[in-house]
Amino acid sequence: MAVSENMSGTKRAASGTGAGTRKAPASPEAQRRSLLYPALIVVILITQIPFLLTIYLSLQSWNIIRPDLGRTFVGLSNYGREIFTAEFGTIMLQTIALAAMALVICCLVGLGLALLLNRKFFAKGLVQTLLVTPFFIMPTVTGLIWKNELFSPNFGLVTWFVGLFGIEGFNPMAQIPLIMVATMVAWQWEPLFMLVLLAGLSAIAEEEKEAAQLDGCNRFDVFRYVELPHLLPYYRMVILLGSIFILQVFGEIYVGTAGGPGTSSMNLQYLTFQTGLVGWQVGAASAIGVVTLVLTLVILTGLLRTMNAVVKEEA
C-alpha cells in the first residue's frame, strides 16, 4: 500500500464524498467549513476587527473622560505628536533592548540547563520540575518577588547578601530598572527555552554522538558538530515563540518598576496602557498601538529570515 501523501489525500477526499452522499447530504467541504468556520470567525472578530478599529481611532482626537471636548478627526497628527518624539524613540529602543537582553539570557541559560539535564542523575524529575516552575508564575507575582523579596532596599534578600560584602545603597530596581525587568522576563521564559532545547537534545540518537566520539571528537566538538546543528530548528521555533511574548511584557513592569524611574523601564505595551487607560487619550494610544504592531512584525520577520538563513546554512 505505498500510496504517496498527495494521493492518499485525494483518495481521502474522494471517499469522504462517497460517504457524504450516502449518509448525510453535506459534502466534505461543507463539513470542513462547518467545523472550521466558528473558530475562524470568532478569532477574526476578536483579534482582527478591533485592529482595524485601532487604525480608525488612531486618526481621532478623543479623550474618553472629557466628552465635552468631543471626538474629532485629526488625520495623522496623533502619529506626528506621539511618535516622532525623543521619548517615544527611547521607549521603542527600550522595548527592543529589553527583549534582546531577555532573549540572550534565555538562549544561553536555557541551553546550559538543557545540556545539564540531558543526562541521568539523582532526582532528575524533581530538578526539572522545580526549574520549570517560573513559567507558571504570574508576571505580577514576578514583579512583586523582585521588588519586595529580592531587591527591596530595606529587607530584600539580595540587598542583604551584597550588604555582607560592604556594598551600600544597593537599589538596582531604581538604578538599572530596564536590566532588572529583563532579568524578570528571562526568569519567567527561560523554562520554555530549556524544555524545548531539552526536547531537541533528547531527540539526538546516542549512536550519533558515540560515532563522533569514536572519530576523535571531544565533548565540545560533539556539541559544535552534532548537537548544535540539530538544535537550530528548535532554537528558531523557541526564539520566535518567545519573542512574541517577550516583546509584550507588561505585568512585570507594572508591579516591579511602574515603568520608572521616569520612563526608563517602559516598553511600548506599557506606554499604550499608560496613554490609553491612565491618560484616557484613546486616539494617541491607538496610534502607539499601530506602531507597536508594525515594529513587532518587522522584528519577527527579521528574526525569522535570519534564523531560516542560519538553519539552511548549517543543514
Added chain:
Amino acid sequence: MSSVPASSKRGSRPTPWVHYLQNAVLYLAVVVIFGPIFWLILTGFKTDSAAYTLPPQIFFTPTLEQYASALQSFWGPFFNSLFIVGTSTLICLLLGVPAAFALSYFYSPRNESIVFWFITTKALPLAAVLTPLFVIFRSLRLLDTPWALIIVFTGMNTPIVVWMMYQFMKDLPRGIMEAAQVDGVNLFQMLWRIVIPLTRAGIASTAMLCVIFSWNEFLFSVSFTAIEWQPLSVAVAAQQTSRGQFWAQLSAFTTLAILVPVIVGWLTQKQLVRGLTTGAVK
C-alpha cells in the same frame, strides 16, 4: 588531537567528578531559579516581624495567621478567576478542537496555511487592540463584568488550541478513521468517539496551557475589570499597593494566587513541549 585511549572508550562516560560537578551546578541553578518561589511560600508562614528580620531566617515557628487573614480577601478574586478562566477555556476547546479536527481530517491545500494563520494572530501585540476593545466593552457596558475577559481570552487562546490540537491530530493513525468511516460512523461520532478519546492527553495539556495563560494574563485583566470582577492577577497587584507593608501577609496571598497555575503546570509540563514543538520543528 584527542588522546587515543579516551576516545576509544566506547560511549565514554564523563569521569565521576565531572558528573558530580555538573550535578552541583544544576542544584545551584535550582536554588537560584526556584529559590525565590520557595522563599515566598516560606514567608507566608512567618509573623510580620519575622518576615523583615535580617539576616533572613530559615528556621522559625510557623504561623497560619497570615493565611487566615489573606484568605478573607482571596475567595472573591479566586472565584472570579475560576469562572473567567474556566468559561473561556471551555469555549476555546469547543471552538478549537473541531476546527483542528477539520483541518487535520479533510484534505485541503489551504489547511497548513490556515493553521499558520491562526498562530500568526498571536504575533498581534495586545497593545494594538487594547483601546478599541476598551471602547467597545465600555459602550456595551461589559466593563467590570466577567464577559469582557471571557471574550478576549477566547480570542487569545483559540489559536493556541487549533495549533496544538492540529499537531496532535495530524499524527493519528489514518487507518482507524478510515475503518470507522467504512462502518458508516458520522462526523460527530468520529470526533466524539474516536478522535477526542485518542487525543485526550493532548486536549488536557492544551486546556492547561489555556488555563495558565489566562490565569496569569494581566494587561487586559487590569484594563477591563475594576473592583467587582477583578481576577487574581489584578488582585495581587492591588494588594501590593494596599498591603505592601505587610509582606508576610502579602506572601501568603500570593502563594494562594499562584497555586492553581503552578500545580496545573507541574502536571502537564511534558505534554506541553510535545504539543509546542512537533510540527514547528522540521
